[in-house]
Amino acid sequence: MLSAFVITGFLGSGKTTLLMNSVREHLKNRRIAIIVNEFGEVGVDGKILKNAYSQVLELPEGCICCTLHAEFEKALWEIRQKYDPEVLLVETSGAAEPFPVMLSLQSLGCTVEGVMCLIDAYNFEKYSHEPTTRHQIGSSNMLVLNKTDLVDEEKLKSVEQEVVRIWHSYRLKNLFTGEPVFRDFKLYKTSYGKLPVEVFEGIFALKAKLEAPEEDYHQHHLEHQVLYFDQPLEYEKLVSLLESFPKEVFRAKGVVRVKEVPQALVVNYAFGGLDLSQTLPDYQGKSFLVVIKKSDN
Template sequence: MIPAFIITGYLGSGKTTLLLNAAREHFSEKRVAVIVNELGEVGVDGKILKNAYSEVLELPEGCICCTIHAEFEKAIRELREKYEPELLMVETSGSAEPFPVMISLQNLGCIIEGVICLIDTKNFHLYSQEDTAKHQIGSSNVLVLNKTDLVDESTLKQVEDSVVDIWNRYLLRNLFTNEPVFRSFKLYKTSFGKLPAEVFSGVFALQEKLYHLNGETHSHNHAQQVIYLDEPVDYNELLDIINKLPPDVIRLKGILKLKDFPEALVVNYSFGNLDTSYTLPHYEGKSFLVLIRSFN
């Protein structure tokens, strides 16, 4: 299982700058691979990011969800086999929607940590009516109002209200149940694509906790809280735990043994999205949940 982030946003919103800053500030000692999907014959973003990340693969012009779907899945497999990354970042083109990428990543054994949508606050009025931009916002659970240094407070408030309204109206839903894919979102206001550590703080929580359970030492993040469960729970009890989480909990990861189910369940809750699609058939340790709290 590889944790993954999808970086989306309209043309010129600051996706590549965000990736550069994240590499410098949050992933300097991690094996992070990046897949870049660009439009045009010359891939500029990929060349820039190769100076910051250990492994960068550029996909040719075309949409990941259709014309180059096979190339995307091949790239993921190649990265896993040759590089064994600890984290995967996928930067979609400015004209793409993130949902098909989410499906492909999940089918290939990746856990979606978050879908981050960059919004250009200075130029949002120029593209806010574009369907692609609306679906990018509605398909994300981390909304980033970028370039806030270029607008006044009144404009920033207008953009924020508009983005929240679009998220509510274009919220991604399950086609069969009509239930929202994301229950909530986290909104950040920033410049130069800089995000706080809390956005990425839960990425390695499960791996670190497993090391701890195996007797190895590691440093604890002061924003983490660990809950141990002595007895197996049923799935409805898990949902009840999720529904009753305090508002400052933005991530929850762990391993649970369920009643009447032979395999331990990997639990991954990120910014309103619950993923329980992976199991650990041979896990013999304790059931536990790691809560990641906001630094705000």
């Protein structure tokens, strides 16, 4: 059976960075394939990951277990036929809960080796109340406190305590028996998504048969807007644009060329924080930003 990992976490928690760092380091000698299930019609993470991997297949937004099940099954068949991977990695949308992905993977003959939820330790208090966040945590058996370099020990301890509390309150349970799907979890603390090799050695494999719960596991309502730029921007103008976003904007991510830098910049904006340290040397597409905020509806 094909081994699969599900990587979940709220918008801006660091899922793509984890794929770029830990996975590339620990799985570099194995045949891996990645499916990116993104929010919006522009696949930001897919464009970024294609600069590091070739076996990346993007799916449009939506719940994989229902509206996208046919595409997901087709994607897995295509990946197996073309690449015969040893490991499949599924990065969920930051606006989605992981249970439908887990359910679909099992129904398609994959072994779910682990579900890891990334938590932005620096911004956690800004989104910890979101239902999506709580179900992402409760549906995982690996909890990763990311961006620990940005917080002090006191705040990190506070975030850890709240994450553990949420896990116990929201953990998945079998619909028929009431038993928890995951009896325990493993907690990691890291920066830049760098994790130890044990995470990818299949020691947390989900062996229970999953059943669909009564809850409606779908994305919560968010709005997104795509901004395109025909010409390179001045660096300061790009920064000013991002800093002018209202507080309702959770996330902005994209690839933008600026006049002062020869390589395209990966834009990572989350809850007012900005990172422009990553570049894409071989990027050939348009400059764009996907801006995501909570819907008023």
